[in-house]
Amino acid sequence: MKDPENGWIEANITINGVKLNFAQSMTLRAAINNFLMELEDPDALGEDKLGRKMVINYKDRLREIVRYIVGESKMSSLALISVYDTATPERHMYEKFLFDLLKDRKPWESISHKKMPHYDEHVKFVRSKPYKKWYIIDYRGPVGSIYLTHENQVGIFIERHNQGRKFGAKALNMLLEDSPNVETIYANIGAFNSRSLCFFVMKGFKQERVDFKDNEDNTSGGTLLQYVYRIRNPYVIMPQAHARSS
């Protein structure tokens, strides 16, 4: 249903035969979103096995309801949501999601990040806008993140249980399309990150060089081997050719 004043749209919700009005429907949607956000804390319903299980089940059911409310057509497509442009309370949810994503990384998947920061350091980092673009990859909720650095290096991280569902490939394509002024995009990949190497090669990236970096953690003999791959952005807008004077 449409609000006649500002044209906003809310779902048509009926409870026990009673059709909710616009404000009631909006309130219900906001309450569901808030509950979903609260459940971002795995211990929100108790620090035991039962509490954590309830959080997972409630989240699944809430996501189903959100899907009905927003409409399957809008939710079935992947979206990139800017981390920088998102206001609270969603911003808090994304900061927490990015922290969990960082925690989930294996040592060979990290090039720049060495030790796990404290949560407040992480939030400070996110809010410092360290990259040119930083997006949450959203498919019925956040599934990963993608960024482009000021040096035009791309970083993609998909939640482990959502890998292999083409989210990485689609998000990369959307980032390239969203960057028509960037001619060449780079990917720095750790030598032991075979999944990621396969991914970028399959997406058309070509090897540019191999770098040897000091490994502060000293987990792989003091030196880290890193491949630098690059791709020419197919969506780049070519600068106008200068008219030749004869």
Ligand SMILES: CC(C)(COP(=O)(O)OP(=O)(O)OC[C@H]1O[C@@H](n2cnc3c(N)ncnc32)[C@H](O)[C@@H]1OP(=O)(O)O)[C@@H](O)C(=O)NCCC(=O)NCCS
């Ligand atoms: C690498 C990563 C971004 C790929 O995203 P993804 O959503 O899992 O990958 P997709 O489902 O889009 O796969 C696209 C293509 O990549 C290749 N690929 C993906 N996973 C692969 C694997 N395990 N082995 C071989 N090839 C693989 C395939 O060619 C695949 O296409 P196909 O399924 O048609 O064969 C994701 O696995 C990830 O987040 N890894 C951990 C973090 C990381 O290492 N990021 C890279 C640092 S920038």
